Amino acid sequence: MNNYKSIEELHEMLVKGEITSDELVQESLKLSHEVQEKCNAFVTILDDAKGGEVTDSLLSGIPYGVKDNYSTKGILSTGSSNTLRDYVPFFNATAVENLNKAGAIKVNKTALDEFGMGGTGTTGHTGVQKNPWDPTRICAGSSSGSAAAVASGVYPYATGSDTGDSIRKPAAYCGIVGYKPTYGMISRYGLFPFASSLDTLGCLTRNVKDAAIVVDAMKGIDPYDMTSWDSKDMHLADSIDGNVKGKKLCYVKEICNIENYPNASDELKEHLENFHKTLEIAKELGMEVEEVSIDRKLLNASYSVYRVIHSAEASSNLSNLTGISFGPRGEGDNYIEMIKNHRTKGFSPLIKRRFVIGSYVLQKENQERYFKNAQRVRRLIVDTWKDLYKKYDAVICPVSTGPARKFEDLNKPLDINTMTLDEHLQVGNFGGFPSITIPNGFVSKLPVGINITGNCYDDINVLNIAYALESKMDYKNQIAREVK
Amino acid sequence: MGYITKIGLEMHCEVSETKTKVFSSARNEFTDVPNSNVRPLDMAFPGTLPRINKEAVRLALMASMILKCKQPEYMYFERKNYYYPDLPKGFQLTQETKPIPVGIYGEVEFEYNNEIKKIRINNVHLEEDAASLDHFFTTSNIDYNRCGVPLLELVTEPDIHSADEAIAFLEHMRSIYRYAGISEADSKKGQIRCDVNVSIMDDTKDENDPSNWGTKVEIKNVNSFGGVRDAINYEIKRQTELKESGKYDEMLQQTRRWDEESGTTIYMRSKVDAIDYKYFVEPNIPKYKISDSWLEEIRKSIPELALERKQRYVSLGLSEYDANVLVKDKDVSDYFDECLKLGLDAKTATNWVTVQIVGELNKDDSNIKDFFITPSRLKVILDNLSKGILSSKQAKEVFFKVLESHKEPTEFIDINNAQISDAAQIEEIIDQVLARSEQQINDYHNGRTNLFDYFVGQVMKETRGKANPTLTKEILNRKLNN
Numbered sequence: 001m002n003n004y005k006s007i008e009e010l011h012e013m014l015v016k017g018e019i020t021s022d023e024l025v026q027e028s029l030k031l032s033h034e035v036q037e038k039c040n041a042f043v044t045i046l047d048d049a050k051g052g053e054v055t056d057s058l059l060s061g062i063p064y065g066v067k068d069n070y071s072t073k074g075i076l077s078t079g080s081s082n083t084l085r086d087y088v089p090f091f092n093a094t095a096v097e098n099l100n101k102a103g104a105i106k107v108n109k110t111a112l113d114e115f116g117m118g119g120t121g122t123t124g125h126t127g128v129q130k131n132p133w134d135p136t137r138i139c140a141g142s143s144s145g146s147a148a149a150v151a152s153g154v155y156p157y158a159t160g161s162d163t164g165d166s167i168r169k170p171a172a173y174c175g176i177v178g179y180k181p182t183y184g185m186i187s188r189y190g191l192f193p194f195a196s197s198l199d200t201l202g203c204l205t206r207n208v209k210d211a212a213i214v215v216d217a218m219k220g221i222d223p224y225d226m227t228s229w230d231s232k233d234m235h236l237a238d239s240i241d242g243n244v245k246g247k248k249l250c251y252v253k254e255i256c257n258i259e260n261y262p263n264a265s266d267e268l269k270e271h272l273e274n275f276h277k278t279l280e281i282a283k284e285l286g287m288e289v290e291e292v293s294i295d296r297k298l299l300n301a302s303y304s305v306y307r308v309i310h311s312a313e314a315s316s317n318l319s320n321l322t323g324i325s326f327g328p329r330g331e332g333d334n335y336i337e338m339i340k341n342h343r344t345k346g347f348s349p350l351i352k353r354r355f356v357i358g359s360y361v362l363q364k365e366n367q368e369r370y371f372k373n374a375q376r377v378r379r380l381i382v383d384t385w386k387d388l389y390k391k392y393d394a395v396i397c398p399v400s401t402g403p404a405r406k407f408e409d410l411n412k413p414l415d416i417n418t419m420t421l422d423e424h425l426q427v428g429n430f431g432g433f434p435s436i437t438i439p440n441g442f443v444s445k446l447p448v449g450i451n452i453t454g455n456c457y458d459d460i461n462v463l464n465i466a467y468a469l470e471s472k473m474d475y476k477n478q479i480a481r482e483v484k
Numbered sequence: 485m486g487y488i489t490k491i492g493l494e495m496h497c498e499v500s501e502t503k504t505k506v507f508s509s510a511r512n513e514f515t516d517v518p519n520s521n522v523r524p525l526d527m528a529f530p531g532t533l534p535r536i537n538k539e540a541v542r543l544a545l546m547a548s549m550i551l552k553c554k555q556p557e558y559m560y561f562e563r564k565n566y567y568y569p570d571l572p573k574g575f576q577l578t579q580e581t582k583p584i585p586v587g588i589y590g591e592v593e594f595e596y597n598n599e600i601k602k603i604r605i606n607n608v609h610l611e612e613d614a615a616s617l618d619h620f621f622t623t624s625n626i627d628y629n630r631c632g633v634p635l636l637e638l639v640t641e642p643d644i645h646s647a648d649e650a651i652a653f654l655e656h657m658r659s660i661y662r663y664a665g666i667s668e669a670d671s672k673k674g675q676i677r678c679d680v681n682v683s684i685m686d687d688t689k690d691e692n693d694p695s696n697w698g699t700k701v702e703i704k705n706v707n708s709f710g711g712v713r714d715a716i717n718y719e720i721k722r723q724t725e726l727k728e729s730g731k732y733d734e735m736l737q738q739t740r741r742w743d744e745e746s747g748t749t750i751y752m753r754s755k756v757d758a759i760d761y762k763y764f765v766e767p768n769i770p771k772y773k774i775s776d777s778w779l780e781e782i783r784k785s786i787p788e789l790a791l792e793r794k795q796r797y798v799s800l801g802l803s804e805y806d807a808n809v810l811v812k813d814k815d816v817s818d819y820f821d822e823c824l825k826l827g828l829d830a831k832t833a834t835n836w837v838t839v840q841i842v843g844e845l846n847k848d849d850s851n852i853k854d855f856f857i858t859p860s861r862l863k864v865i866l867d868n869l870s871k872g873i874l875s876s877k878q879a880k881e882v883f884f885k886v887l888e889s890h891k892e893p894t895e896f897i898d899i900n901n902a903q904i905s906d907a908a909q910i911e912e913i914i915d916q917v918l919a920r921s922e923q924q925i926n927d928y929h930n931g932r933t934n935l936f937d938y939f940v941g942q943v944m945k946e947t948r949g950k951a952n953p954t955l956t957k958e959i960l961n962r963k964l965n966n
Contacts, residue, residue, distance in 0.1 A: 319574020
């Protein structure tokens with residue numbers, strides 16, 4: 001399987017003529033159908049995709065997948081929502097436009113939790129995404145389709161978007177790399193918004209270098225996004241050398257240590273032990289690793305802060321979905337009934353719940369208590385992390401409580417005791433920090449991951465630390481194999 | 485006992501003088517062709533983002549300065565969330581008073597009944613206009629051309645006391661917007677729309693104590709100056725009647741709608757049912773610092789406003805009245821300034837502009853910008869007048885011929901048709917006239933002095949009106965009376 005290879009390997013093969021772009025694309029399409037059957041990873045498979053010209057660009061002629069909340073010109077873009085089930089945009093997201101310029105070849109649009117709101121890959125309008133390692137388990141979300149496809153080797157990379165952990169958590173559950181760069185490095189123009197102050201584009205790959213190569217192509221200041229910034233002097237892939245001697249990492253005691261979780265499951269114990277083993281590898285690489293302590297109250301507030309802010313922004317961001325100028329027109333005798341009908345039929349219950357919360361926290365009488373306070377606590381959390389970055393190059397943490405959860409366990413209430421472990425990745429979105437997840441082993445034969453998060457604009461450092469750790473572990477370029 | 489009326493205005497004026505809309509690159513242009521100036525953002529396609537038009541911000545800050553407001557250190561926009569078919573995003577980008585908009589706490593002075601009135605400005609803010617809707621029997625059409633057009637909203641304190649005063653204020657503001665190059669401020673194009681707050685209070689009480697004020701009634705969407713006048717007068721009458729019948733105290737603070745057809749205000753909702761717009765800061769527009777140097781640059785670029793122009797005209801020797809006529813309409817004043825630039829005599833130009841030209845414009849309510857006789861064409865006519873090639877009467881004839889035919893004035897100015905100003909030539913003609921008028925000369929000398937005009941008339945007849953009248957009268961006088 002050629003698409004199992006890394007981007008650099010594929011590029012070399014293409015340049016040498018050992019394979020053609022068209023062959024790669026055809027293979028990728030064939031795999032797409034297989035993975036669709038198994039995991040239900042795609043909203044659209046672009047069967048008429050053709051190979052492209054091979055140039056100096058590393059991505060030229062190589063197939064990839066686009067998360068379906070990216071606007072793609074002339075191609076169905078649903079956000080995995082019934083409200084846009086037949087929406088065909090007439091413009092490309094800037095990131096897609098940039099990948100087009102790099103010669104990359106789209107072969108499918110990947111499924112997600114409706115509009116990126118959800119962490120399970122179960123709320124999209126085309127059904128649930130199953131984990132390629134174990135179809136009884138979730139991929140996590142919202143970049144569920146992208147994670148399943150990349151882990152299955154459909155292509156070397158797919159795009160993702162990350163508002164809380166939507167790239168980084170599915171990457172961990174699927175045993176691959178998920179990279180969310182600094183906020184504004186990649187233009188958000190053409191990304192269907194969820195929570196604008198948190199939304200970040202990024203990618204899912206099977207190794208760190210590939211993630212750097214892909215974001216190198218996606219990024220750039222964009223006149224259409226006022227929050228984008230100029231990174232033309234940052235060459236991510238070229239700046240990675242694996243030399244991390246003297247770099248300083250820290251981990252947060254209240255998140256990472258087993259004594260915080262008196263009723264820990266065996267999986268959680270194994271996961272945290274494995275995390276501490278990875279810290280030893282970091283030390284072997286010449287990095288300093290220190291334990292830090294953060295006020296538990298602040299950590300516990302993270303989940304609520306995230307809920308309040310994203311629900312508020314989402315309730316407003318998705319108000320454009322009225323079915324009036326695009327999307328299926330609702331029925332009714334007047335515009336209020338038409339809008340109501342469209343939105344009632346179109347959105348899943350999960351989203352509706354967020355709209356209700358969002359409206360509630362924005363109401364005049366509640367705004368100070370909920371929305372404004374959430375913003376204040378967000379600032380406190382970000383300042384706390386910025387303080388860490390004065391002393392440390394990055395914060396390293398385990399992702400989630402272990403391997404992917406089973407579908408049948410989704411109805412169980414969240415364990416309040418392990419919530420900080422499940423929800424700390426949101427800090428990366430609060431601060432707009434660059435953040436990457438890489439696989440660091442197996443628990444119950446299923447992949448688990450760690451996360452490395454650094455200061456804004458310090459993407460190269462973050463990537464380099466991840467690259468060095470990856471090179472000392474055995475999980476680089478791994479392809480999902482179904483485990484029983 | 486009588487009542488004091490307290491009126492506050494919310495005046496929305498489209499900023500028409502930017503090339504593009506306030507957050508999208510679609511053209512900001514009034515057009516009859518619906519949906520021709522639309523970019524993806526204007527229809528709120530998923531993934532579109534606003535980008536601020538710096539020129540719109542510049543003009544808004546300029547308005548803020550003219551209104552003597554305080555300008556903000558940082559610029560923010562906020563979302564005002566509500567559902568309506570003319571609002572594709574489901575929210576309007578606007579500015580609330582916290583954090584501060586382009587301007588807060590200013591004042592405006594203007595002339596009303598030969599007195600200087602002062603109105604306090606609570607705030608002025610920049611926002612985006614909504615699309616326009618046309619309602620038919622069973623369908624409604626949406627025109628997105630207007631969606632995203634920059635809009636300045638000005639909120640006054642309730643310092644206005646009558647409908648006429650409100651109109652004088654609005655006219656003054658319109659003049660400011662036009663002179664500053666911010667907007668055409670044309671209510672016929674729907675560029676000006678007002679919400680009017682009216683309340684009445686007993687005139688025995690102290691107006692400066694807000695606790696004495698009456699119950700505020702807000703009237704929404706009054707779209708013409710005439711409508712503002714009628715709505716205020718209607719509302720004063722309605723509220724006075726409630727007072728007289730003892731029902732005023734039962735009236736709730738409320739929002740009403742002006743119904744032009746019936747000439748009445750109609751109840752919409754009470755304050756308790758006020759819409760919660762759930763404002764929050766737009767995350768897609770990073771707050772940005774407004775530098776002092778930019779503010780200084782804007783301050784220096786404020787054009788000469790009406791009052792300053794008027795003073796300049798008076799200093800040129802024009803009467804207060806003429807100066808007022810000239811500055812009333814900025815386009816007329818611009819025309820006049822162009823005449824001055826071309827070197828025309830100020831008083832002569834004033835007469836032609838205020839009498840002939842404004843007279844013509846009033847006939848069909850047309851704009852001087854479209855007037856065929858441009859300042860340079862007027863100059864051709866007036867130069868020939870001053871050289872004596874045209875008489876005043878001929879100049880006027882040429883003026884009307886040019887206007888009618890849309891041809892150049894030179895086409896109608898024949899050097900051979902020029903006035904006869906040669907004394908010898910005129911004397912010769914006078915001699916011929918006198919030679920055949922023995923009877924009339926006798927009558928003249930016997931006291932019928934009004935026959936003098938008969939002789940002038942005969943000379944004019946002979947010369948087909950071209951004889952210089954002053955010279956003709958002079959020579960005739962000498963011949964008849966010596």
